[in-house]
Amino acid sequence: MKTKIPELRKQRKLSQEELGMAVGVTRQTITSLEVGKYTASLVLAYKIARYFGLTIEEVFDFSEVEE
Structure with missing residues (x-):
């Protein structure tokens, strides 16, 4: 799954460790998560999105997820 985490981290000058x-x-x-080898749980996705002040859909790209 693709994410905007790397871009969001860089905008805020955060290391992976800090996030x-x-x-x-x-x-x-x-x-x-950043390289797509792991899919976040709903709880983790929520925590990350909330940390950045965004919705889960604004951070994670669900377009390639099979139903």
């Missing part, structure tokens, strides 16, 4: 700490996950989890 991970802010939402309660490891740097490795943020890395995996």
